[in-house]
Amino acid sequence: MIKVENLSKSFGSKRAVDGVSFEVGKGEVLGFLGPNGAGKSTTMRMITGFIPPSAGAVSVCGLAVQENPIEVKRSIGYLPEAAPSYTEMSVLSFLRFAAEMRGLRGEALRSAIRRVVELCHLENVLGQTIDTLSKGFRHRTCLAQALIHDPEVLILDEPTDGLDPNQKHEVRTLIRKMGESKAIIFSTHILEEVEAACTRAIIIDRGRIVANGTPTELKARAATGKLEDFFRSITRSDTLAEGAA
Amino acid sequence: MKGSWAAIRIIAKRELSAYFESPVAYVFLVIFLLLSGFFTFTFGGFFERGEASLAAFFNWLPWLFLFLVPAAGMRLWSEERRLGTIELLLTMPVAAWQAIVGKFLASWLFLVVALALSFPIVATVNWLGDPDNGVIASGYVGAALLAGAYLAISCLTSALTRNQVIAFILAVVLCLALILVGFSPLTDLLARWASPWLVEAVSKFSVLTHYDGFQKGMLDSRDLLYFLSVMAYALFATGVVIRNHRTG
Structure with a gap:
């Protein structure tokens, strides 16, 4: 579903x-x-x-x-880092905007909103301005936006x-x-999450x-059998990396 | 083509509601109507002119818009960049140009609404005298085009920075430059030492030169073309700026 080949960015x-380079398949x-x-x-960001x-x-x-940016964007749901949203809008109007942008109308739009509101537990804040919400709710509002068109591919930048x-x-x-029926990439700093949710890790x-x-x-x-020790053994902290560069 | 118009409409609708969901729209409308009324009836010499026209109103608009239009347009892209929503918007299935046009049209429509709300002045003139309403209509067309040109420039400066104050100041300076090259006290000064054809060529770039035609009731296609080109050029430049941000 997702194929990344020799990708570079300067x-x-x-x-x-x-x-x-890597590939992610369905499931x-x-x-x-x-x-x-x-x-x-x-x-x-390059994948999206x-x-x-x-x-x-x-x-x-x-x-x-x-070559096909618009078609590709249709099949992706994306949660950017720090979960941005239009803070002056209410949760409902923000989700309606996202749904309309994804081409949903009428009953399809209403049922899509109902589905993501339930998935992300937003029932009690629908009418509230995003500005007034706690960080957890803002985050889930942005996640709901990524799921609204039930995309085949999900790119989640630090979803937790x-x-x-x-x-x-x-x-x-x-x-x-969701990973059972989609191809998902998510980034995280929390190593336990990898064990809890991933089928594979990079x-x-x-x-x-x-x-x-x-x-x-x-x-x-890892010698100790812990993911954290393995992570520390093959990556450098940014202070060390700066010193080396 | 139908699909791309739908996306533009959705973006424009959201942008327009963003104006009215915050106090921005109301503050803007009140200030615009107060100031335009004030200028028309005091400095504009509405009564002293002794003629039934809206010249007193229209003469002040390029200067009033100089500050108010950048104020309405400064948030367009800088706010998207500050909030990070530009990343959401541009990863939805739309092209960048659709987002640019959608946001521009929404703000332009808002400015046209503000202009339309100055109708009491038109009513006053018609009640007091017998004005040429064709000239007034043409004046409004010119005013709407002028607002569009300023707004497109504000769009561009707004895309350049995530700081709205910088976007505002840059837009004012650019719009001011477009006024001054055709502002007669300044061009008269220039005419003392430069050849007349140069002065005239430079003043062709001024919004005032093209705005004046509309105020005399002359709908000249060259004036129309001028305003449309300023808008198209500024919006195209906005697209280039946004693409450059993403390319890094």
Whole structure:
């Protein structure tokens, strides 16, 4: 469903993503791990077509993102980092806007809104202005927007960031459930999430893939059998990386 | 083509409701109507003119719009960038140009509504005297085009920065430049040492030169073309700026 080939992105002289290749099929949930600034968000933005790659290619559902941006965007649901939304709108009008933009009308639009409101537990805040909501609700409002057209491909940039432990658990369960019928990529800093929700994980460091395997495989590669120790052994903290550069 | 118009309409609808969901729209309308009325009846010399026309109103508009239109347009793209919603908007199935046109049309429509709300002045003139309503209509067309040109420039400066204050100031300066190149006190000064053809060529770039035709009741296709080109050029430049942000 998602095919990334030799993807690179440079900002000026800085290489943010450097020759990344991987594939995600239907029924797979890919966890995207890596230190801050490793190139996770940049890679995801290139898959969604928000920024063009410097080199390499991305195809989604068999279509090249660069050649068919609109068609590709139709099949993707995207939760950007920090879950932005139009804060002066109410939750309902924001979701209606997202649904209309996805071409939904009439009864299809209403049932789509009902479905995501239930999935993301937004029943009690529908009429509220997004401005007035807590971080957890804002986050789920943006997640609801990504799910509104029931896309085949989901790109979620830190979907559990800023949520409390209960909400984190719910989102993870939701991702795992949806992963049965979709292709999902999500990035996270929380290593337990990988074990809880992913079928496969990629660790990316300074723009390159440094590990790719199932959570169990990755854990087995650490002497202690812990994912965290493996992560620390193959990535560098940004203070160290700066010193090396 | 039908599909692309639908997306433009949805974006425009959201943008327009954003004006009215915040106090921006109401503050803007009240200030515009107060100031335009004030200028018309005091400095404009509405009564002293002794003629039934809206010249007193229209003469002040380029200067009033100079501040008010950038104020209405400064948030268009800088707000999207500040909130990060530009990433949502441009990963929905629309092309960037549709988003640019949709947002522009919504704000333009808002400005046209503001203009239309100045109808009491038209009513006053018609009650007091017997004005040429054709000239008044043509004046309004010119005013709407002028607002569109300023707005497209504000769109461009708004795309340049996530800071609305900077976007506002840049837009005012650019619009002011478009006024001054044809502002007669300044062009008269220029005419003292430059050859007349140069002065005239430069003043052809001014919004005032083209705005004046409409105020005399002359609908000239060249004036129309001028305003439409300013809008098209500024919106195209907006597209380039937005694409450059994403390319990094």
